[in-house]
Amino acid sequence: MSHYMRPQPLDRKFLTPGVIVLLLLAANGLAWLAGRFLFGIGAVTNLNNQYPWGIWIGIDVAAGVALAAGGFTTAALGHVMHREAYHVVVRPALLTAMLGYTMVAVGVSIDIGRYYYIWHPLIMWNGSSALFEVGMCVMIYMTVLYIEFLPIVTERFIGRVNLPGPLAGLNAPVDRLLRLLDRTLDRTMFVFIIMGVVLSTLHQSSLGTLMIIAGPKMHPLWQTPILPLLFLLSAVAVGFPMVIFESLIASRSFGLKPEMPVLGRLGRMVVPLLGIYLAFKLGDLFIREAFVHLKTVTVESVMYVVEILFGIVVPLRMFMTRSVQKSPLLLFVAAALVVGGVLLNRINNFVVAYTPPYATEAYFPSIGEISVTVGFIAILVLLYRVIVLNFPVIGLPDRTLMPASKYSVRG
Amino acid sequence: MKSPSRRSFLKAGTAITAAAAGLTPRVAQAGPANILSPDRLGVLVDTTVCIGCRNCEWACKIAHDMPTPPLETYEDAAPMQEMRRPDETALTVVNKYDHPARPDLPTTVKVQCMHCDHPACVSACIVGAISKQADGAVLWDTDMCIGCRYCMVACPFQIPAFEYHKAIQPRIMKCDFCTDRRKEGKLPGCVEACPVEALTFGPREELVRVARDKIRRNPDRYLDHIYGEREVGGTSWMYLADRKFEELAFPKLAQDPAPGVSESIQHGIFAYFVPPVSLYALLGAVMWTTRHKHDDEVELL
Numbered sequence: 253m254s255h256y257m258r259p260q261p262l263d264r265k266f267l268t269p270g271v272i273v274l275l276l277l278a279a280n281g282l283a284w285l286a287g288r289f290l291f292g293i294g295a296v297t298n299l300n301n302q303y304p305w306g307i308w309i310g311i312d313v314a315a316g317v318a319l320a321a322g323g324f325t326t327a328a329l330g331h332v333m334h335r336e337a338y339h340v341v342v343r344p345a346l347l348t349a350m351l352g353y354t355m356v357a358v359g360v361s362i363d364i365g366r367y368y369y370i371w372h373p374l375i376m377w378n379g380s381s382a383l384f385e386v387g388m389c390v391m392i393y394m395t396v397l398y399i400e401f402l403p404i405v406t407e408r409f410i411g412r413v414n415l416p417g418p419l420a421g422l423n424a425p426v427d428r429l430l431r432l433l434d435r436t437l438d439r440t441m442f443v444f445i446i447m448g449v450v451l452s453t454l455h456q457s458s459l460g461t462l463m464i465i466a467g468p469k470m471h472p473l474w475q476t477p478i479l480p481l482l483f484l485l486s487a488v489a490v491g492f493p494m495v496i497f498e499s500l501i502a503s504r505s506f507g508l509k510p511e512m513p514v515l516g517r518l519g520r521m522v523v524p525l526l527g528i529y530l531a532f533k534l535g536d537l538f539i540r541e542a543f544v545h546l547k548t549v550t551v552e553s554v555m556y557v558v559e560i561l562f563g564i565v566v567p568l569r570m571f572m573t574r575s576v577q578k579s580p581l582l583l584f585v586a587a588a589l590v591v592g593g594v595l596l597n598r599i600n601n602f603v604v605a606y607t608p609p610y611a612t613e614a615y616f617p618s619i620g621e622i623s624v625t626v627g628f629i630a631i632l633v634l635l636y637r638v639i640v641l642n643f644p645v646i647g648l649p650d651r652t653l654m655p656a657s658k659y660s661v662r663g
Numbered sequence: 664m665k666s667p668s669r670r671s672f673l674k675a676g677t678a679i680t681a682a683a684a685g686l687t688p689r690v691a692q693a694g695p696a697n698i699l700s701p702d703r704l705g706v707l708v709d710t711t712v713c714i715g716c717r718n719c720e721w722a723c724k725i726a727h728d729m730p731t732p733p734l735e736t737y738e739d740a741a742p743m744q745e746m747r748r749p750d751e752t753a754l755t756v757v758n759k760y761d762h763p764a765r766p767d768l769p770t771t772v773k774v775q776c777m778h779c780d781h782p783a784c785v786s787a788c789i790v791g792a793i794s795k796q797a798d799g800a801v802l803w804d805t806d807m808c809i810g811c812r813y814c815m816v817a818c819p820f821q822i823p824a825f826e827y828h829k830a831i832q833p834r835i836m837k838c839d840f841c842t843d844r845r846k847e848g849k850l851p852g853c854v855e856a857c858p859v860e861a862l863t864f865g866p867r868e869e870l871v872r873v874a875r876d877k878i879r880r881n882p883d884r885y886l887d888h889i890y891g892e893r894e895v896g897g898t899s900w901m902y903l904a905d906r907k908f909e910e911l912a913f914p915k916l917a918q919d920p921a922p923g924v925s926e927s928i929q930h931g932i933f934a935y936f937v938p939p940v941s942l943y944a945l946l947g948a949v950m951w952t953t954r955h956k957h958d959d960e961v962e963l964l
Contacts, residue, residue, distance in 0.1 A: 294827025301750055301824045304812035332946050334953040365810020365825065365833040372809050376790035380926045383789040383813045385933070446946045450939050454932065461932075464925040465787050465817040468916070477924050480932070608821050609914045610748050 257340050257647035261408070262506055262640050270505070271637065274630040281627010284620040288362060296620035302608045303615035305363075310602035311625050312359030314459055315595045316352050317390065318487050322498075323349020323397065324452035325491025329521075331445045340511055340647040341518070343404065344502065345495045347645050350397040351632050357394055359628065360387075382461035389455030396448045400441070406434040408643050456487040463601055471605040472542045473556045478532065479601075485529040486594050492518040492525070493567070493590035500584045502636075502646065511647075516577035519586065523571050526590065530564045551614075555596070555604050563593015699780055703799035704840075705867035705899035706854060707874055708773055710911065711884055712861040715743060715757055715771030719853035719862070723755045723775075726841055726852030746912065749775055751824040751836040755853060760911050770904065772911050773853070773862070776801060776822045776838035777891060778899035781920030784814035784823060793835075799867060799899040800840035808835055819895055819914060819921050840899070867899055874903055896920035 288296040299306050322345040329335050330342040361367045373387045413427045414420075460483030463470055476482070496515045503510045537543050546553045570576045570586035577583065603615065617625075640646050717737040724731040729752065743759035755775035762769055778801045784793045785801065792807035793814055803814075803823075810833055815823045826833035841851035849855065854864045863870060871892055878885045890908045891901035894916045902908070909915055932938055 288830075290830055292826075292828045292830045292833060297827075299827060301748065301815065302821065304815035304825065328946070332950045332953075334950070334955075360811075363811075365812070365829075366808065369809040372790045372807060376792075376807055378788055378791035379933070380786045380922070380929055381789050381791075381813070382925060382929055383787065383811065385929065387789055442947075442950060446943055446950065449946055450943045453942065454939060457932065458929070461925055461928050462813075463816070464928065465783055465922055467783075467819055467921065467923055468914070469816075469819070469821075477928070480928055606816075610746070610821050610912070612746075 258650035259343050259404075259644035259646060260648045260650075261642050261644055262646060262648075264506055264641060266637065266641060271634065274634050277630035278627050278634060281624045281630065284623040285362060285627070287620065288624070293363070293365060296618065296624070298615055298618040298621065300615075302611045303606065305602060305606070306615060307599070307603060307617045307621050307625055308359055308363040310599045311595070312628060313356050313363070314602050315598040316356040316359060317456065317459055318483070318490055318594050318598055319494050319591060320349040320352030320356070321452065321456065321487040321491040322494040323352075323491075324449050325488060326495055327400070327445050328449050331442070332449060338514060338518070340514055341495050341499060343645045343647070344499060344640075345491075346397065346400055347636060347639060348494070348498055350394075350401050351635055351639075353390060353394040353397055355628050355632055356390060360390075362624070382458050382465070385458045386455050386462065389451050389458065393448060393451040393455065396444050396451065399437070399444050400448060403434060403437050403441070404643050404645060406430045406437070410434060452487075453484060457481065457484040459483050460601075463605070466606065469606060469608050470601075471545070471552045471607055472540070473537075473545050473552055474601050474605040476536050476540060476542075478536055482529070482532060482536070485525075485532055486597060489522065489525040489529045490590055490594040492522050493587035496583060496587035497591050500580055500587070502640070506640075506646070508646070508648070510580045512578065512580060512583075515580075515583060519571045519577050519583055522590065523568065526564060526568045526571065530560075530568060533560065533564070552604060555600050559593055559596045559600055562589055563596055564590075567593070698795065698797050700797040700799075701868060702866050703780075703797065703899065704845075704865065705778070705799055705870050705901060706851070707863040707865075707870040708900065708902045709861050709863070709877070710770055710772050710902060710904045712859050713757070713771045713773065714859055714861075715740060715759055715769070716858060717743075717757050718856040718858060719773055720753060720755055720757060722852040722856030723838075724753065726844055727754060727839075729753075743771065749822060749824060749837070751826045751834070754836060754838045758912065762906070770906065770911060772902070772904075775853075775900065776840075777820050778838070778840055779895055779921055780898065781896040781922060783817035783819060783895075783921035783923075786922035786926055787813045787817035789813060796842075798845075800842050801899075802839055802842060803835050803837065805832075805834060810835075817921070819916055867897075867901075870901060874901060877903060893918045 284296055293299060297306055297308070326338060326342045326345040330338045361370050364370065373384055374391075378384045410427060410430050413423045413430065415422055415426065457480035460479035460481070463475070464477065464479055467475070496518055499515060500510055502508070546556065567586040567589040570582065570589070573582075575582065576586055606615075717740075718734070721731060721734050721737045723729075740759070743757060746758055747753075747756040749756055755773055757771050757773050760770045760772065778799055780795070780799075782793070782795055782801050785791075785795050788808075789811055790807045790809060792804045792809075793801060794804070795801050810825070812823075812825055812835075814835060815821075815825060822837050824836045826836065841849070841853075844850070844852060850864055854862045863873060865873075871889065874889045874892070878887055878889075884905055885903055886905060886907065888908065889901050889903060890913055891898035896919065902913070904911060
């Protein structure tokens, strides 16, 4: 069936009650953000000299990068391994990754004290810094994602360039330029696709290296030298669940038929990926004998158990079941659990596990921090909506490609 | 994406490999290990001598042109009742710890940047704004810093502070070992201000000898442990005490340099770009060999 799908701009109106809620959340986030720029980070956040990093790093940056992993995992599956059947999910995943990394970049810029020096790492290098590597990789990968998205833009406008008023004379030259760009991209795209996968494996793992330098300041349930490996494995494991998660939300929101055969198949592929992650996570826990910290009930031990149980074990069991692979609702629950589990893992690593030696009171994000993070996510969803309404991202059944049939597919 | 033609694939592949090989990784960066001078300086803090007068706190603010209350106000010992930490308004503070055996004679401990020989902050800094000087000081460069606060995450002593309430040019604030004063031939502000010579300034190796000598001559007075001699690979500031350092709120740290395994991991992943380039080649090979595959397995589910 997916062979007859063709990505097309969706014909829906932009404003819905849900969109209005998102607009309000976005406006609230931006208002708090204005406070950060006018009065400093301390005015809006609960960050202090004990807790230098909060949810802006833990969620906006670390979880943002992890949850954008659908971009490189589907690119590897669809383009590198040429599993053409999955192409229907590649474009939405690419769009999510592109928007996700944009949010990561914006998230970093607002969290650093001197946002106007964000370009410094480009010319001031520190090869021993994990953060430097993460920064460089994210910057390059974001560019690669924009390049990977360009063919969608050229596809949208080729033959349809219609500049307003006096610029109309430029229609033909712009069209020629787009066609040239399209041809060039078509020939060189594989370079960027492979590059995107390599860059992703690099910085997904280096994000894990980040907290290793905190040494004893990080709770032993999470502090381990194999953190980079765990971060990479969890990013690979969360890629497909994230694609399933957003694909089911999108089809619901736009009233489309869910891509169940493809999504169910993706869900089955999650099993070994999540299984390997679980094996390393538990193996690490036992080899380091960190399980002793689970004997007492603390915030850390509870968070750890929740992360493993509901983020890995339950969804793993679910994805193994055939009925789950066929039911949109159950598949959605399983995918949402993995997404929530990885989100929680990043929050745990960067916020919960961080226990500075001279902390007087524990960190909890302020209303301002939460507002900004929620606002960013709202803007992300809004941009996703704007783009799929205007660009060929989501695959729709194409009658011209479909064999004549008595029944038509709703969509 | 359409399958690329064989020629363009090979051409671009070669270009990428050449470009990657042409990039020289800066792994051979002048790390602290290479620049540590045997004559590097340090300070030995004898907590058994310190009387908790807090003159050093006052002198530190004067030396750094920070808002400073008059010296008389420092005679008040009340602030020492609660545990304080150096912050963006005070680069050094003195804390008081009651002694269980002698309530009238508490131990007072001056806290500031330890100026590690292998500083975690230097290793962590994204732009290399923090550097270990040959003379022992760990210095921060305002022209480079982007304010990411990773140094604060990395520091095992929880020292660097940040000006959270400045919207423009917030600074990382920490002891700079009075580098400007020393250039003028003066002692660090705190050392000069100490009325009882609890602080001894000099070459670090000499200070270790002095400390050992003190311990050897007064085994009853001192615990046989120079804090900072070996902790996190050695620090420029070192401490003597008559009781366990954990009782004085010093973190219990291993002898490995503070950056720990993070640098080895970082350099392992990027060993002359071999791992990333190999991965690139592998993925390229997979892409090339599967280019004609058209699976219909989804239909079979």
